[in-house]
Structures are given as C-alpha cells and as structure tokens.
Amino acid sequence: MKILVFGKDGQLGHAFQEELDARTSALLTKPVVQYVGRSECDLADEEVLSRLLNQFQPHFIINASAYTAVDKAETESDLAFAINARAPEIMAQYAAEHGVTLLHYSTDYVFDGEKYGFYLENDIRNPLGVYGKSKAAGEEAIARVFTDKTTGQYAILRTSWVYGEGGNFIRTILRLAKEREELKIISDQFGVPTSAQWLAQVSLNLALDEHARLRKFTSGIYHAVPTGETTWHGLACLAVQAALAAGATLRANPGTVKPILAVEYSLPAPRPMNSMMSTDKLNQVFAGRGDVSELQQLNQPWDVAVKGYVAQLAQDGLI
Template identity: 80%
Template sequence: MKILVFGKDGQLGKAFQEELGVRTSKLLAKPVVQYVGSTECDVANEEVLTQLLNHFQPQLIINASAYTAVDKAETESDLAFAINARAPEIMAQYAADHDATFLHYSTDYVFNGEKYGYYLEDDLRNPLGVYGKSKATGEETIARVFASTRSNGQYAIFRTSWVYGDGGNFIRTILRLAKEREELKIINDQFGAPTSADWLAQVSLNLALDEHAHLRRFRSGIYHAVPAGETTWHGLACLAVQAALDAGVTLRTHPSAIKPILAVEYPLPAPRPMNSRMSTDKLHQVFAGWGDMSKLEQLNQPWDKAVRPYVANLAKDGLI
C-alpha cells in the first residue's frame, strides 16, 4: 500500500511521521510512505499537486497541510482558500476517482461559537472569519466530490481544536513569555479542548488502519476529534506554566500571576469562536462498534493528560 502525507513540516505532519514509523517498524510488509512539504509540493499549485497524486498513486492520502495564519487570512483570502479549500478538493477528487481513502483536518473555526454546550458534526457551519470560511468550504467540497462520484473510496474529515506539537503553538508562546515577564494576561471566556498532534495522529490512524497497516472500512463523513474535557486559554496557560515549574524550569511568571481577562480586552484582526467545545460521540460509536477498548480509552483521554508530559519533554530538550 502507498500512503501520501501532505504537510510534513507542520505539527500534525511531524506527528504522523512519528506514529506511522512506530506502527510500521515491526511489519514484514511495510507500506510505502511519502511525506511532502511545501518545498516538495506547493498544494496551492493545482498542476503540481495533480501531477504528484497521479505519479505516486496513493491508496491513503493524509492531508495535514493547511493555511493556519488566522489573522493574516483576513488579507490573504485567495491563498487561504487555495490551500484550505481548493487543494483538498483536488485530493478528494483523486481519492474518489481511484477508490482511495482520504483523511483531512478541519477546525472549530467553522462554527461561530454561539452554541450553548457541545457542537455536533451536523451542526450548521457559520464561520466568523476568512480562515474559518476557507476551512468550511474545504469540508463542503470534499463531501460534494464524494457524493457526486461513483466510488468505493472513503473520507474522514477530523474537526479538532487548539492543536499543539512539534512547532510553534500557544503553549510554547506562553512558556516563552513566562520566562520574560512577571505577569501575563490571558483570555478566560473562550472554551475548548487543547489537542496534542501526537494524539490526533494516533486517533486518525486508529480509524483508518488496522494493526497490519491495512485500510479499514468506515463511514465517510465528519468526525470531531478532541480529547475529553474542556478549559480556557487561561486554564491552559496556568497548567503549562505549572508543568514547566514542576519540571525544574526557572520562570518569572507563576500561575498565580496569570490574570484572566475577557476576549474583548484583547482584540485581534480575526474574530474567534467563544465556544469551541465539540462532542466526540460519533467517533466513540465507531470504536465501540469495533469492540476495541484501547481505542476508546485513548479517545477518552483528558486534555490535560498530554499537556504535562509535552511540557516536561520541552524542558528536557532545552526548548523552554
């Protein structure tokens, strides 16, 4: 089998390299995996993207590439839509035409954040900014391609939130600021679930592949993929700083010096959803139907369980 992973230099792309390496290391019949980043394939270039797909002929396409500069998207809408909507459409069309499996990643930003409680997969999309609109369009085009093509292919769109991993992210920014400042002011009225890129890659492959790295059959559609529980940016900042202190890192800021503020006190070019909580019941039902308790246990992992070792590893590697 051939697996093509886009976005190899991003947090999720790096997580897939690690996870696929672990899963295939002991297999006698290993899949052929190609990882591509922007230098190997500019996904905004339709001709180059199409040529790569036709040349490599993958049975599994994992699109971990994305335009994620939320504020810059307000002035770079053409690029945001090219990467987040048109490129996934081309990948989906290839997968549908060639009976392949397509994994794609979307975001809580497709919602306006005004719902009380947890969002479901079929809740109305109503994005606030260009970034969210480009990701919502990507979702719609993927579904439309598969619906309009007679195909044995399948797709999963994983909606997630607040991703962190090997790269720049909120946690690393907070820890950098905590070394520089004695006090921080962090938003405390936006709610969501911080999601480890490693965790997300593992959950994704749990759906797509069996223990022999063969493709599973699953129902195509959108799946919310976030750890259990919820917090705010303020809550995440406090936990990250405390975890760094517990790991022996010297900081100027302590959790008690992280002041909660309202989102209106920290205006940004692009609006953010106030509520990013998403139900994962749909994915639970799939894993429960397979009777795989280990996959259910991983899906039920509390959001904070992965944050502490993540920060400890940053400290160990001298990255704080």
C-alpha cells in the same frame, strides 16, 4: 500500500511521521510512505498537486497541511481558499475516482461559537473569519465530490487548539513566562487543547488496522479532540504549573497569569467564543470495534497530554 502525507513540516505532519514509523517498523511488509511539504508541492498550484497524485498513485492520502494564519487570512483570502478548499477538493476527486482513503483535517473555526455546550458534527457551519470560511469550503467540497460515489472513503476530522513540534500557544506562554512576571490571558473563550501526537494516533486507529492495512469506515465528518474543556487562561495556568513542576525556571507562576476578556485583546480576525466539540460519533465507531485501548486513548483528558508535553519540553531543554 502507498501512503501520501501532506504537511510534513507542520505539527501534525511531524506527528504522523513519528507515529507511522513506530507502527510500521516491525512489519515484514511495510507501506511506502511519501511525506510532502511546501518545497515538494505548493498546494496552491493545482497542476503540481494533480501531477504528484497521478505520479505517486497513493492508496491512502493524509492531508495534514493547511493555511493556518488566522489573521493574515483576512488579507490573503485567495491563498487561504486555494490551500484550504481547492486543494482538498482535488485530493477528494482523486480519492473518489481511484478508490482511495482520504483523511482531511478541519477546525472549530467553521462554527461561530455561539452554541451553548458541545458542537455536534451536523451543527450548522457559520464561520466568522476568512480562515474559518476557507476550511468550511474545504469540508463542503470534499463531501460534494464524494456524493453518490461508490468507491473511496473519506474522514474530515475537526479538531481544535493543536500543539506539537514547532510553534504553538503552549510554547509561546512558556517563553513569555520566562521573560515576564505577569501574563494576561483570555478567559472567556472555551475549547479543547489537542496534542498533534494524540490526533495522529487516533486518526490512524480509525483508518488502519494493526497490520497497517486500510479499514472501512463510514465517510463523513468526525470530531477529534480529547475529553474535557478549558479556556486559554486555564491552559496557560496549567502549562506554567507543569513547567515549574518539571524544574523549569520561570518568572511567572499560575497566580500571576491573570484572566482577561476577549474584548480586551483585539485581533484582526474574530474567534469563536465556544470551540467545544462532542466526540460521541467517533466513540461509537471505536466502541463498535470493541477495542478498549482505542477507546481509552480517544477519551484521554486534555490536561494529561498537556502535562506530558510540557514535561518533555523541559526534559529536552526547550523551556
């Protein structure tokens, strides 16, 4: 089998490299995996993307790449739509025509955040900014391509607040906590922090069996986030607390991380106030397989992964 992974230089792309290597290292027959970054394939260039797909001829496509500069997207809408909407559409066309499995990643930003409670997969999209609109367009394009197709399958995995190897909110907070005694963090936007490593593991549990062979699943949108919910302020407090517990030297502490309202922190692009998403649909898939370990992993509390992540940063001397 041949696997093509887009976005090798991003947080999720790094996580897929680690997870695929770990899962296939002991197999006698290993899949051929090609990891692609911007230098190998500019996703805004339709011709280059199509050529790569036709030359490599993958059986399994993982699109872990995206235009994620939420604020810059307000002035770079053409580029955001090229990468987040048109490129996934081309991947979907290849997958549908060649009987290929496609995993694509989307975001809580396809919602306006006005719902009370957890969003479901079939809730109406109403993105607030260009980034969210481009991701929503990508979702719609993939579903449209696969309409009435009898070959290939796809999963659009919506997630939120991703952190992993590279720059992210948690690492920014810990850097600031070393420099400042007091931090002011938004406390009225709700969501679920998601480990890139966890997301890669859950994704591969959906798509591959223990022998790295493709599984059949029902095509569609799935929400993929750990259990629970928090705010940016709650996440910042936990990250600081976990860093101190791991022996890091910080100027700030959880008590000096002060809550503020979103209206007090102006940004070019609007953000959803509620980014909480239900994972009942994905739970039903894993429950139907009867694999207890997959269910346990899917339902890992968000704070457990954050504490482990921060502890690892401390161990690696990155705090």
